[in-house]
Amino acid sequence: MANxxxxxxxxxVAEGLAGRKLDALLVSFSPNLxxxxxxxxxxxxLLILPGKSILLTDPRYQIQAPQESTCQVRIVKGPLVxxxxxxxxxxxxxxxxYEPARMTCDFFDAVKSQLSLRASxxxxxxxxxxxxxxxxxxxxxxxxxxxxxxxxxFEQTIARIKPGIxxxxxxxxxxxxxxxxxxxxxxxxxxxxxxVRSALPHAQPTGARLTAGDLxxxxxxxxxxxxxxxxxxxxxxxxxxxxVKRMYRAVLExxxxxxxxxxxxxxxxxxxxxxxxxxxxxxLDKVFIHSTGHGLGLEIHExxxxxxxxxxxxxxxxxxxIEPGAYVEGFGGVRIEDxxxxxxxxxxxxxxxxxxxxxx
Amino acid sequence: MANxxxxxxxxxVAEGLAGRKLDALLVSFSPNLxxxxxxxxxxxxLLILPGKSILLTDPRYQIQAPQESTCQVRIVKGPLVxxxxxxxxxxxxxxxxYEPARMTCDFFDAVKSQLSLRASxxxxxxxxxxxxxxxxxxxxxxxxxxxxxxxxxFEQTIARIKPGIxxxxxxxxxxxxxxxxxxxxxxxxxxxxxxVRSALPHAQPTGARLTAGDLxxxxxxxxxxxxxxxxxxxxxxxxxxxxVKRMYRAVLExxxxxxxxxxxxxxxxxxxxxxxxxxxxxxLDKVFIHSTGHGLGLEIHExxxxxxxxxxxxxxxxxxxIEPGAYVEGFGGVRIEDxxxxxxxxxxxxxxxxxxxxxx
Numbered sequence: 001m002a003n004x005x006x007x008x009x010x011x012x013v014a015e016g017l018a019g020r021k022l023d024a025l026l027v028s029f030s031p032n033l034x035x036x037x038x039x040x041x042x043x044x045x046l047l048i049l050p051g052k053s054i055l056l057t058d059p060r061y062q063i064q065a066p067q068e069s070t071c072q073v074r075i076v077k078g079p080l081v082x083x084x085x086x087x088x089x090x091x092x093x094x095x096x097x098y099e100p101a102r103m104t105c106d107f108f109d110a111v112k113s114q115l116s117l118r119a120s121x122x123x124x125x126x127x128x129x130x131x132x133x134x135x136x137x138x139x140x141x142x143x144x145x146x147x148x149x150x151x152x153x154f155e156q157t158i159a160r161i162k163p164g165i166x167x168x169x170x171x172x173x174x175x176x177x178x179x180x181x182x183x184x185x186x187x188x189x190x191x192x193x194x195x196v197r198s199a200l201p202h203a204q205p206t207g208a209r210l211t212a213g214d215l216x217x218x219x220x221x222x223x224x225x226x227x228x229x230x231x232x233x234x235x236x237x238x239x240x241x242x243x244v245k246r247m248y249r250a251v252l253e254x255x256x257x258x259x260x261x262x263x264x265x266x267x268x269x270x271x272x273x274x275x276x277x278x279x280x281x282x283x284l285d286k287v288f289i290h291s292t293g294h295g296l297g298l299e300i301h302e303x304x305x306x307x308x309x310x311x312x313x314x315x316x317x318x319x320x321x322i323e324p325g326a327y328v329e330g331f332g333g334v335r336i337e338d339x340x341x342x343x344x345x346x347x348x349x350x351x352x353x354x355x356x357x358x359x360x
Numbered sequence: 361m362a363n364x365x366x367x368x369x370x371x372x373v374a375e376g377l378a379g380r381k382l383d384a385l386l387v388s389f390s391p392n393l394x395x396x397x398x399x400x401x402x403x404x405x406l407l408i409l410p411g412k413s414i415l416l417t418d419p420r421y422q423i424q425a426p427q428e429s430t431c432q433v434r435i436v437k438g439p440l441v442x443x444x445x446x447x448x449x450x451x452x453x454x455x456x457x458y459e460p461a462r463m464t465c466d467f468f469d470a471v472k473s474q475l476s477l478r479a480s481x482x483x484x485x486x487x488x489x490x491x492x493x494x495x496x497x498x499x500x501x502x503x504x505x506x507x508x509x510x511x512x513x514f515e516q517t518i519a520r521i522k523p524g525i526x527x528x529x530x531x532x533x534x535x536x537x538x539x540x541x542x543x544x545x546x547x548x549x550x551x552x553x554x555x556v557r558s559a560l561p562h563a564q565p566t567g568a569r570l571t572a573g574d575l576x577x578x579x580x581x582x583x584x585x586x587x588x589x590x591x592x593x594x595x596x597x598x599x600x601x602x603x604v605k606r607m608y609r610a611v612l613e614x615x616x617x618x619x620x621x622x623x624x625x626x627x628x629x630x631x632x633x634x635x636x637x638x639x640x641x642x643x644l645d646k647v648f649i650h651s652t653g654h655g656l657g658l659e660i661h662e663x664x665x666x667x668x669x670x671x672x673x674x675x676x677x678x679x680x681x682i683e684p685g686a687y688v689e690g691f692g693g694v695r696i697e698d699x700x701x702x703x704x705x706x707x708x709x710x711x712x713x714x715x716x717x718x719x720x
Contacts, residue, residue, distance in 0.1 A: 040564065041562065042562065059649040059650065060561045060562050060649065060650050061562065062649070063559060063560050063687075063689055064560050064562070064563070078669075098465075100464065100465035100466045100469065101464055101465075101466040102464065103464060103465050104460065104461055104462065104463060104464060104465070105458075105460035105461075105463050105464070105465055105468050105483070106460045106461040108465050109460065123465070168539065168542070169539075169540060171539070172536055172539030172540050173536075175535065175536070175539065176532055176533075176535070176536035176539075179528065179529075179531070179532030179535065179536075180529060180532050182528070184549065184564065184565075185546070185549055186545070189544065189545055199423060200423050200424050201420045202401060202402065202420050202421065202424070203424070204400065204544065205544075289419040289420065289422065290419065290420050309438070327423075329423055
């Protein structure tokens with residue numbers, strides 16, 4: 001990302017302060033901090049004022065922080081909150097916005113208890129997350145690359161595996177490929193769940209082996225250049241039986257219907273209901289136990305959420321997943337997931353991987 | 361971990377409630393939740409009362425949660441906080457302990473604003489973290505396995521690499537080996553930093569290649585069975601020069617001095633000063649810019665911290681890292697790190713890997 005993109009974002013925040021009756025915004029949640037400063041360290045706090053931004057972090061990052069960010073950097077020995085209070089005092093800011101969804105009660109209390117009487121902390125809900133929802137051209141390019149790496153890792157690995165491989169080892173191969181193709185790390189713990197375990201939407205890979213007759217869910221994502229990708233594909237160990245085929249077709253139909261409903265201006269709940277309606281037609285709506293998708297970017301899960309009760313409207317430039325599923329305890333589960341970018345007329349499906357049921 | 365170990369932990373908490381004037385303890389921070397319930401899902405809340413524990417989570421975990429935990433499981437559709445409030449109301453609990461260091465302001469406000477007037481939230485500081493500091497025999501066994509996997513991954517990989525490999529690719533190889541040896545995932549982003557980048561204590565691996573004359577820091581850890589390991593070793597690409605050798609010897613001497621100071625009853629700051637004193641003798645104390653170590657377990661960083669100002673005393677059964685370092689901007693850095701278990705008389709060094717400077 002170019003430095004001036006971070007500067008423009010901070011500028012936008014600085015310009016929004018007055019309208020929110022704030023003198024400054026305090027950001028300490030890593031993805032928001034990175035979005036606004038470029039700093040990738042694990043601990044820091046950013047104070048944005050009109051015409052000035054101060055990044056506070058600890059001595060471990062004294063070389064890295066000025067390399068990554070054009071903010072004014074202050075290295076704080078000891079608790080960050082002490083350095084923060086000193087900065088606030090020196091700058092004379094009074095109304096300081098903070099992110100209650102992202103700050104612990106302890107941090108809040110530590111700041112609050114030591115602020116001068118004339119200064120106050122004012123809650124700010126989802127401002128930066130709102131900015132983050134619609135991606136810039138540079139961000140979309142990073143997501144595209146991340147999706148591409150993720151898909152190539154899947155395709156290269158699946159072409160080489162044989163029945164009998166352990167869930168854990170398949171997950172290890174997928175993550176290794178991802179990294180060799182340029183990812184920093186998996187975006188979440190890669191899910192490889194075989195047989196009846198495929199009915200667990202968030203299964204962790206075990207020592208179980210892929211065995212003839214198994215249905216296998218593979219849900220994987222990469223972080224590359226800081227941005228997430230997310231994809232789910234299904235494997236069948238040997239030819240699938242009729243029940244598996246029916247379930248697969250139903251979920252695929254639901255996924256395509258949801259993708260078809262995506263366009264700028266559409267209500268998020270509308271995308272979810274498009275998938276749910278199809279699954280209902282197949283008697284599978286009761287076993288579709290999560291929402292149809294979520295935004296992704298600097299986090300693997302970020303707004304908007306595409307659930308039954310979500311009222312936000314899609315906007316062009318949002319990056320979202322479309323991932324309906326059906327989970328039958330004691331039998332197995334099917335989920336199919338792509339990463340797509342919302343456009344004015346519909347969407348661009350980034351995930352290039354075939355949606356066939358892969359036979360291994 | 362045996363189910364009864366979780367039950368014993370909850371029992372200990374339940375018995376401690378009265379002394380803290382609490383009717384229940386609310387735990388939602390993942391490592392604490394796992395420690396007390398066995399549940400490994402990414403989202404949940406645990407309410408511990410005398411004689412009863414309720415685990416609330418969402419429908420994604422409706423199969424997994426009862427498999428992992430003997431707590432009474434309630435599946436909550438929609439916001440967890442709503443289910444939590446319903447449970448609190450039904451149980452008639454009044455004084456509810458919460459973890460302010462682990463709870464967001466938003467979650468706190470959501471609970472607080474809907475509690476009945478007779479009920480209150482009471483801050484509980486570090487209770488579960490305190491319990492977690494001293495490990496059980498089963499936990500130590502898991503840490504031992506994690507350390508062993510981590511070291512074997514390092515040794516197998518280092519034996520096979522050649523100069524010219526990229527930092528990223530070396531990190532990918534290390535993590536792949538880790539996983540193939542049974543780890544669930546790296547305990548943190550593996551650090552491989554070559555040349556002047558070795559002076560960044562928390563460097564992320566890049567496309568830079570290991571080049572003749574480079575000093576390389578490799579800091580890696582695994583999560584296996586939920587428990588962390590942590591190790592740092594140094595490589596030299598080709599024979600090290602005299603300055604590198606001097607710096608390496610100084611840090612090694614500091615690390616051995618710190619290990620020598622470890623025993624039950626010793627102040628944590630005392631371990632740090634043992635390392636710092638040695639580095640001072642070599643004129644390197646000003647460039648030792650972090651603390652000497654930290655506890656590890658279900659988290660990669662957990663109490664106790666072994667820094668200059670830390671006053672806690674070590675206890676037998678704690679698992680800690682010992683990792684002094686020296687970082688010279690524009691030249692490079694050296695860090696050497698082991699995972700050790702505190703014993704009555706000293707410590708057991710778990711990390712089996714040689715502390716020689718590895719020549720590649």
